[in-house]
Amino acid sequence: MNRLISILYWVSLGAVLSFITLPLIVVVAASLSPTSAVTLQPWEWTGRWYADLWSSRWLDPFLASFRIATVVAAISGVLGLFAAYAVVYERIPGSDGLMSYLLSPLSVPQIVKGVAIVLFLSMIGLQGFLGTPALIAAHVVLALPFVTRMVATSLANFDANLDRAAQILGANKLQRIRLVVLPMIKPGVLSGVTFAFIISFNNIPLSVFLVRPGDSTLPITVINYLEYSLDPVLAAVNVASMAFILTVIFLFEKIGGFSAQLHGGSK
Amino acid sequence: MKSLALDLHPPARRRHPPQWFPIAALTPSLLVLSVFFALPMGMMIGMSFAQTETFSPTLEHYQRFFTDRLSLAGFCRTALMSLLVAISVTVLGYPVAYFLARSTTRWRAVVFALALAPELAGVVLRTYGWLIILEDRGFINDLLLHLGLITSPLPLSKNLFAVVVGLTHVVLPFGILSLMTSIQGIDPNLERAAQMLGASRLAVIRTIVLPLSVPGIVSSMLIAFTMSASAYATPALLGGAGFKVLATMIYEQVLFYIDWPFASVMAMALLLMMLAISFVGVRYESRRRSRASVSSGGER
Known part of the structure; x- marks a missing residue:
């Protein structure tokens, strides 16, 4: 009986892991x-779908997504940093309420946020805002609470005595932020x-309402094609964009990792 | 030296910090969220209660939603799909979570990477993978036809089954993580003690591990339910016209029928479903906490 249970356990573990990777x-x-078609018959490997990616059909949406994601990361990074600093570090009056307001978009499904934004834009006659500007605004609303929460967590873990020490040693507020607080909460x-x-780069549920022809993001372009065909070039697009995301994660990790190392070395 | 002399009185400055700085730091975020989140949400909620021409308050759009067979069916499909995903994520995630919580071998890192890797791949890639696998001329049908087990392709895509499979794959890493955290909190000595006292593996799992990991099971089901109910891309691609859920119906209302009030009502229905589920979760968690504190107090 024990044997059977343990066999069952390993088989189910293997089955679930294959389900995940398949x-x-x-x-x-x-x-x-x-x-x-992925069939059991052997086939000739080909790299031509990857070669096809170098056309404006795929490069344009990629660059659009890249541009939007970069701007969104920058804006929500700066805004989230300042907001978390004000709420967590300065403990201004009503900080609990402010924090829940800053995090409130998290409890609303993306598709609902998308409807609300597109409805808002068309009600106030700003349909011309659709495309890149609306995508950036919506993605910032989506990303800002996450950034605020992450920065707030690292600020809460940061030893405030370091900041006090800098203050006693004569650093002014901006110097303290730049030389003490920022390096500590950098990760x-x-x-x-x-x-x-x-x-922002992978987003679908918000973007789907806000793109317009000729000004679309990569995931939206891909799903619009996917509804009609399973063109293998889409597989190449997906694999390439996953490789791109992994590179981005790796690079950011490197920046954080290196600076942390340098920081440790200078002590 | 000048600055040193100046800062010899930090307490005075501490007591009256310059209030302009935090306010200036907060304003941009509050402005962005108010203009692009709070205001649009308020407008959408108002829209769902407003008469289309006169903008006078009315419940007619809600009435329409609750008397319309199509939208009610969409609501029920969303709930059913999310419930099935919640169950399958928890059942499939459990063995992996147990392994991750208990293993000390180097395989743990491998399994951990495998379990979380899909999260980096993005929803489109995974959904595309399932489309290739489940299609009428896809991998599974091809395999079964080849083996002669079936004579015509099984209907595996554009239905509830495909959507549940796709969403389970999307949500599984989150389920595994919350189950793992919960199982890690169970003292492994309890299992060892039971085993030494002669309990079979099955009895250990049934009477110790499962009951003690109920909080993890609940949170995994809640995460899976809320993520599935609000998912758009997976139901759109794997369900298509054959299996419409609230998320895809909202999209249709906005982009094809341009029926703002009805889209708002559907969005409200989805939002309320999610809030109700989250409320259940919060209630469960607080009751569990209070019960835990009472029982530990009683033991002493």
């Missing part, structure tokens, strides 16, 4: 095969910014 393997395989800020970049 679609990823299938997409990579499809991106290298001549047709999108929190960096992970917040990385996260903001990724959720």
Whole structure:
């Protein structure tokens, strides 16, 4: 009986892990095969779908997504940093209420936020705002609470005595922020910014309402194609964009990691 | 030296800190959230209660929602789909979470990476993978036809089954993480003691691990439910016209029918479903906390 249970356990573990990896393997395989059908027959590997990516059909939405995600990461990084600093560090009156207001978008599903924003824009006659400007605004609303929460967490863990010491030694407020607080909470800020970049770059439920022809993001372009065909070039797009995201994470990690190391070395 | 002399009286400055700075630091965030979140949400809620021409308060759009078979069916489909995903995520995630919580071998890192890797891949890539697998001429049908087990392709895509499979895959890492945290909190000595006293593996799981990990099971189901109910891309691609849920119906109302009030009512229905589920979770958590403090107080 024990034997049976333990066999069952290992089999189920293996089955779940294959369930998790199967679609990823299938997409990579499809991106290298001549047709999108992943069959049991052997096929000739081909890299031509990746070569096809170098056309404006895929590069334009990629660059649009990249631009939007960069701006969103920058804006929500700066705003979230300042907001968390004001609420957590300065403990201004009503900080609890302010924090829940800052985090309130988290409890509303993205698709509902999307409807609300597109409705708002068309009610006040700002349809011309659709496309990149609206996407940036909506993605900032989405990313800002995450960044604020991450920065707030690292600020709450930061030893306030360091800041007091700097104050006693004569540093003014801006110097203290720049030389003491910022370096200490850098990992929190960096992970917040990385996260903001990724959720903007991969976003679908908000973007789907706000794109317009000729001004669309990469995931929206892909799902619009996917509704009609399983073109293997889409597999290549997906694999390439996943590789891109991994590179971004790696780079941000490197920046944070390196600076942390340098910081430790200088002590 | 000048600045040193100046800062010899920090307490005085501490007591009256310059209030302009935090206010200036907060204003941009509050402004952005008010203009692009609070105001639009308020408008949407107002829209759902307003008469289309005269803007006078009315419940007619809600009435329409609750008498319309299509939208009610969409609401029920959303709830059913989310419930099924919640169950399958918890059942499938459990063995992986147990392994991650208890293993000390180097395989743990491998399984951890495998379990969380899909999260980095993005929803579109994974959904595309499932489309290839579940399609009429897809991987599974091809395999089964090849083996001669079936003569015509099974209907695996554009239905509830496909959406539940796709969403389970999307949500699974979150379920695994919350189950793992909960199982890690169970003292492994309890399992060892039971085993030494002669309990079978099954009895250990049934009488010790499962009951003690109920909070993890609840939180995994709640996360899975709320994530599924608000998912858009997976139901849109794997369900399509054959399986419409609130999220995809809202999209249709906005972009094809341009029926703002009805889209607002549907969005409200989705929002209320989510809030109700989160409320259940919060209530459960606070009751559990109070019960835990009472029982630990009683033991002493």
